[in-house]
Amino acid sequence: MGHLTIKHVRAFVLRGGGADYHDQADGHWIDDHISTPMSKYPEYRQSRRSFGINVLGTLVVEIEASNGTVGFAVTTGGEPAAYIVEKHLARFLEGARVTDEKIWDQMYQSTLYYGRKGLVINTISGVDLALWDLLGKIRQEPVHQLLGGAVRDELQFYATGARPDLAQKMGFIGGKMPLHHGPSEGEEGLRKNLEALATMRERVGPDFWLMLDCWMSLDLNYATKLAIGAHEHGLKWIEEALSPDDYWGYAALRNNVPKGMLVTTGEHEATRWGFRMLLEMGCCDIIQPDVGWCGGLTELVKISALADAHNAMVVPHGSSVYSYHFVATRHNSPFAEFLMMAPKADEVVPMFHPQLLGEPVPVNGRMRLSALDKPGFGVDLNPDCQLHRPYNR
Numbered sequence: 001m002g003h004l005t006i007k008h009v010r011a012f013v014l015r016g017g018g019a020d021y022h023d024q025a026d027g028h029w030i031d032d033h034i035s036t037p038m039s040k041y042p043e044y045r046q047s048r049r050s051f052g053i054n055v056l057g058t059l060v061v062e063i064e065a066s067n068g069t070v071g072f073a074v075t076t077g078g079e080p081a082a083y084i085v086e087k088h089l090a091r092f093l094e095g096a097r098v099t100d101e102k103i104w105d106q107m108y109q110s111t112l113y114y115g116r117k118g119l120v121i122n123t124i125s126g127v128d129l130a131l132w133d134l135l136g137k138i139r140q141e142p143v144h145q146l147l148g149g150a151v152r153d154e155l156q157f158y159a160t161g162a163r164p165d166l167a168q169k170m171g172f173i174g175g176k177m178p179l180h181h182g183p184s185e186g187e188e189g190l191r192k193n194l195e196a197l198a199t200m201r202e203r204v205g206p207d208f209w210l211m212l213d214c215w216m217s218l219d220l221n222y223a224t225k226l227a228i229g230a231h232e233h234g235l236k237w238i239e240e241a242l243s244p245d246d247y248w249g250y251a252a253l254r255n256n257v258p259k260g261m262l263v264t265t266g267e268h269e270a271t272r273w274g275f276r277m278l279l280e281m282g283c284c285d286i287i288q289p290d291v292g293w294c295g296g297l298t299e300l301v302k303i304s305a306l307a308d309a310h311n312a313m314v315v316p317h318g319s320s321v322y323s324y325h326f327v328a329t330r331h332n333s334p335f336a337e338f339l340m341m342a343p344k345a346d347e348v349v350p351m352f353h354p355q356l357l358g359e360p361v362p363v364n365g366r367m368r369l370s371a372l373d374k375p376g377f378g379v380d381l382n383p384d385c386q387l388h389r390p391y392n393r
């Protein structure tokens with residue numbers, strides 16, 4: 001079994017939601033005047049799709065072993081990622097053993113001159129996740145078992161979406177809202193941000209966690225003012241307030257926020273070297289790597305060990321089953337994120353809907369480990385979604 005080799009690697013693209021979860025139709029809460037680094041340009045303020053947040057689409061990586069077993073994974077990256085898989089990375093996979101530790105290193109080192117973060121690491125993550133899925137299917141074990149076994153029988157979730165009040169009724173432990181107004185909307189925007197938080201606090205009562213996701217859109221001064229103003233409304237954490245490159249700003253923000261408020265970031269950070277910067281510079285209390293963007297599960301295990309040694313929690317960004325299997329196995333990941341993908345955030349639908357079949361969802365804000373007890377990541381591609389292979393070698 002350990003001698004099985006990789007026969008074929010194939011890369012496809014898919015449109016419409018799923019791993020590229022910002023690729024949604026009109027009227028979705030996720031595209032409704034959310035503060036972004038592009039909000040300083042009024043013409044790109046109302047919609048993130050207007051500046052191209054959904055241009056990439058989903059990358060699907062399929063890896064076939066010499067015995068015909070197929071593993072797959074989805075992440076964001078679309079056509080350019082498919083090119084990188086087929087034209088560059090496939091050479092390090094085809095013919096190699098399924099469990100060859102060299103593969104990740106070769107993908108990373110060979111792309112250093114144009115990679116390191118962003119699209120290239122998304123692509124490597126997709127390949128890595130497909131390999132874990134393949135190994136699980138070959139061994140007939142869920143990925144959480146391959147990782148060494150679960151440390152909990154049940155995962156607990158907070159919900160990200162426009163309606164924490166509804167998420168509370170659905171049993172989630174907290175609600176994270178998008179911030180709507182950025183620095184370019186001045187004092188009036190700041191007031192509106194704080195009013196929205198106050199309104200939500202009134203609806204959910206004093207104990208329910210409320211968080212704000214700032215999607216890289218603020219400067220240090222604004223973020224500090226927001227955090228101080230939000231304190232009286234019991235804000236639990238301020239997320240991704242600054243550019244992911246501004247490690248110095250995050251370290252300062254962590255000093256500036258009121259005592260007890262957490263600073264979180266990292267969904268757009270990549271690899272153990274990027275997270276080392278966040279951790280060693282004291283940038284945040286919780287790191288939020290996205291397993292589909294940070295280098296895959298192989299890299300996330302290393303990032304998590306580093307975080308553990310810095311007494312930081314790891315609460316992965318989104319990523320559905322790819323995160324759930326990981327969170328189940330880590331003491332320093334006490335809860336998980338669930339992104340509410342229903343257009344009005346008023347019901348629980350699978351996070352990567354409609355691209356995966358068999359994708360488990362929290363029930364009453366929780367997920368039993370038994371929901372993850374299937375080989376690999378335990379999901380299939382939905383045959384109703386149109387796969388396209390742009391660079392068939």
Ligand SMILES: C[C@H](O)[C@H](O)CC(=O)C(=O)O
Nearest residue numbers: 034160178213215317339
């Ligand atoms: C809601 C945020 O703007 C973004 O779409 C998702 C995100 O950053 C998160 O789930 O965290």
Ligand SMILES: [Mg+2]
Nearest residue numbers: 213239240267
């Ligand atoms: Mg976020």
